[in-house]
Amino acid sequence: xxxxxxxxxxxxxxxxxxxxxxxxxxxxxxxxxxxxxxxxxxxxxxxxxxxxxxxxxxxxxxxxxxxxxxxxxxxxxxxxxxxxxxxxxxxxxxxxxxxxxxxxxxxxxxxxxxxxxxxxxxxxxxxxxxxxxxxxxxxxxxxxxxxxxxxxxxxxxxxxxxxxxxxxxxxxxxxxxxxxxxxxxxxxxxxxxxxxxxxxxxxxxxxxxxxxxxxxxxxxxxxxxxxxxxxxxxxxxxxxxxxxxxxxxxxxxxxxxxxxxxxxxxxxxxxxxxxxxxxxxxxxxxxxxxxxxxxxxxxxxxxxxxxxxxxxxxxxxxxxxxxxxxxxxxxxxxxxxxxxxxxxxxxxxxxxxxxxxxxxxxxxxxxxxxxxxxxxxxxxxxxxxxxxxxxxxxxxxxxxxxxxxxxxxxxxxxxxxxxxxxxxxxxxxxxxxxxxxxxxxxxxxxxxxxxxxxxxxxxxxxxxxxxxxxxxxxxxxxxxxxxxxxxxxxxxxxxxxxxxxxxxxxxxxxxxxxxxxxxxxxxxxxxxxxxxxxxxxxxxxxxxxxxxxxxxxxxxxxxxxxxxxxxxx
RNA sequence: CGGGCUGUAGCGCAGUUUGGCAGCGCACCUGCUUUGGGAGCAGGGGGUCGCCGGUUCAAAUCCGGCCAGCCCGACCA
Numbered sequence: 252x253x254x255x256x257x258x259x260x261x262x263x264x265x266x267x268x269x270x271x272x273x274x275x276x277x278x279x280x281x282x283x284x285x286x287x288x289x290x291x292x293x294x295x296x297x298x299x300x301x302x303x304x305x306x307x308x309x310x311x312x313x314x315x316x317x318x319x320x321x322x323x324x325x326x327x328x329x330x331x332x333x334x335x336x337x338x339x340x341x342x343x344x345x346x347x348x349x350x351x352x353x354x355x356x357x358x359x360x361x362x363x364x365x366x367x368x369x370x371x372x373x374x375x376x377x378x379x380x381x382x383x384x385x386x387x388x389x390x391x392x393x394x395x396x397x398x399x400x401x402x403x404x405x406x407x408x409x410x411x412x413x414x415x416x417x418x419x420x421x422x423x424x425x426x427x428x429x430x431x432x433x434x435x436x437x438x439x440x441x442x443x444x445x446x447x448x449x450x451x452x453x454x455x456x457x458x459x460x461x462x463x464x465x466x467x468x469x470x471x472x473x474x475x476x477x478x479x480x481x482x483x484x485x486x487x488x489x490x491x492x493x494x495x496x497x498x499x500x501x502x503x504x505x506x507x508x509x510x511x512x513x514x515x516x517x518x519x520x521x522x523x524x525x526x527x528x529x530x531x532x533x534x535x536x537x538x539x540x541x542x543x544x545x546x547x548x549x550x551x552x553x554x555x556x557x558x559x560x561x562x563x564x565x566x567x568x569x570x571x572x573x574x575x576x577x578x579x580x581x582x583x584x585x586x587x588x589x590x591x592x593x594x595x596x597x598x599x600x601x602x603x604x605x606x607x608x609x610x611x612x613x614x615x616x617x618x619x620x621x622x623x624x625x626x627x628x629x630x631x632x633x634x635x636x637x638x639x640x641x642x643x644x645x646x647x648x649x650x651x652x653x654x655x656x657x658x659x660x661x662x663x664x665x666x667x668x669x670x671x672x673x674x675x676x677x678x679x680x681x682x683x684x685x686x687x688x689x690x691x692x693x694x695x696x697x698x699x700x701x702x703x704x705x706x707x708x709x710x711x712x713x714x715x716x717x718x719x720x721x722x723x724x725x726x727x728x729x730x731x732x733x734x735x736x737x738x739x740x741x742x743x744x745x746x747x748x749x750x751x752x753x754x755x756x757x758x759x760x761x762x763x764x765x766x767x768x769x770x771x772x773x774x775x776x777x778x779x780x781x782x783x784x785x786x787x788x789x790x791x792x793x794x795x796x797x798x799x800x801x802x803x804x805x806x807x808x809x810x811x812x813x814x815x816x817x818x819x820x
Numbered sequence: 821c822g823g824g825c826u827g828u829a830g831c832g833c834a835g836u837u838u839g840g841c842a843g844c845g846c847a848c849c850u851g852c853u854u855u856g857g858g859a860g861c862a863g864g865g866g867g868u869c870g871c872c873g874g875u876u877c878a879a880a881u882c883c884g885g886c887c888a889g890c891c892c893g894a895c896c897a
Contacts, residue, residue: 263846263858264832268890279831288889343896360897393821393895401896449897457897468896566894660897692897728856762857769857780856790856 254755261767271466273703274398276712280771289395289403299720301695304438305385308408311434312383315426317410320384322364328354330363334671345389357389362668362690365411369674375415383410397466399700412689420663420687427661427691431460437820439702439715442658445471446481448554449662457662461655464704471655472637476648484554488641488650490599498605499619502587507616511582513547529608531584533573536562540576542586544596545635552636559632577611585609586626587617597634656701664688712772713795716818721753724773726764728780738779744808750815
């Protein structure tokens with residue numbers, strides 16, 4: 252490609268609205284343009300890079316036996332109703348009506364649609380099957396943000412495995428785990444597999460592939476000693492045991508004027524330190540008010556509450572609901588003596604005695620509370636969110652918590668979709684059995700952005716060769732006949748050697764060309780100028796390291812081809 | 821959905837307080853000079869000032885309504 256003919260509208264200034272590094276650089280370096288919130292046009296550079304990611308994915312999924320399909324984006328709402336997810340997905344699903352007033356939705360994932368085809372699998376002899384597609388997903392995100400990191404229309408590689416039993420599913424899951432690890436490694440992402448919540452997907456287990464980045468929206472708890480890694484939506488840690496005094500025979504009520512928060516009570520004379528308080532939160536789980544108890548200094552992890560209780564719909568109770576239920580306002584709530592209301596408590600509270608909590612009367616608290624004696628706990632659950640510095644659940648080192656981008660997610664679905672949608676086979680005994688399914692997703696544009704988030708410097712992007720829109724650029728420093736002829740020769744030879752190469756033949760000053768090449772992040776630059784040619788050399792500059800090698804004109808192409816091929820993975 | 825901020829040329833912004841010619845830088849076009857790290861000079865093109873309505877002799881500017889976008893939170897495979 253000739254730069255003079257290419258549409259690469261780089262910007263001199265940072266776009267004002269872009270905050271995340273990848274958003275800022277992808278706009279400035281002429282990869283993307285926004286059409287509306289969460290919807291982006293991929294310009295030719297981005298499309299080239301995305302295609303390279305796509306090729307890596309196809310190679311690796313094909314390698315584990317994947318068969319590529321193309322499924323529609325328009326789905327009848329009916330099929331989503333059948334699986335029960337039409338309501339669960341709520342407003343995140345784009346909905347429309349066709350001319351016959353038929354209700355139609357845009358696909359946000361494809362379990363249901365793949366499963367309808369899978370109903371044509373009728374015998375265990377046809378299993379296992381591994382099907383996938385690379386296609387557009389539509390999700391009406393409440394808050395699209397950070398450029399390509401969270402959008403409303405994007406490309407996903409989604410695969411679905413179909414097996415006779417759990418053992419088969421475990422293998423398909425394992426195959427994907429390794430394929431994903433290879434995919435991320437090849438595109439230059441240091442992705443950490445972490446235990447994850449299955450959320451709205453359901454199923455028995457899931458692993459997310461997380462890339463550490465400031466712009467990430469997830470939090471990962473990680474132990475560098477033993478390698479334990481989990482999304483904080485699931486992560487566990489050890490709590491140092493607390494030795495309580497036995498305390499009085501029963502709770503003692505005392506006045507706490509002005510106390511509204513855990514902190515207030517810590518400072519209040521006769522109060523208690525946070526770890527000796529019981530925090531009482533009121534949630535509404537599928538319409539049922541529920542008291543959620545945690546140690547005073549432990550934050551609730553809402554996803555855990557949802558996962559552990561199986562609630563579909565979960566929200567904090569409104570102030571008036573709280574007052575009606577307990578007769579007091581937030582700040583003076585407690586579970587002592589509360590009957591007929593579901594109470595769940597965090598494991599860290601088990602066995603604790605002589606604690607302090609609200610009395611369900613404004614500005615009064617109770618001290619001397621022994622949890623198991625005084626509170627009718629229905630379920631003991633792991634509900635608290637781990638924090639950096641706590642002790643690893645698997646060893647005794649302390650864990651760190653960092654922000655990360657979810658670059659891939661693999662799920663064991665079991666029979667969650669095959670049963671309601673009737674995807675069954677006859678086994679060798681002639682018995683009808685639902686197919687065991689797994690589903691596995693990678694968001695292509697998000698991965699593109701994640702690569703930028705982890706490969707940039709003050710000059711711009713520094714793509715790995717595997718994802719770069721062009722592997723090399725030949726920069727022509729002066730448009731005189733000799734220089735142009737030498738540069739064209741190198742450009743032709745690189746192209747003939749199978750290198751994705753761009754020649755910067757624009758009538759611009761060298762500084763402009765250097766800056767643009769560095770901004771868009773082309774891994775290698777061959778600088779061809781009269782000064783070097785006079786000595787028979789050209790320069791080969793490596794974007795990521797900034798190093799420059801002088802190579803003779805005759806050896807330049809071979810030298811560069813060897814280096815690029817080494818990095819292609 | 822709640823809070824904060826912003827909509828003026830392709831990009832970055834000033835002008836809005838106090839109503840009175842729609843401006844600046846970059847980018848773009850032409851010419852000349854220049855040419856190893858975002859050139860200089862001269863000339864030029866490009867605008868429903870987010871949209872609708874109101875006030876006024878006159879609205880980018882004041883008033884009302886709406887829309888869009890960004891950030892924080894809620895939410896979210």
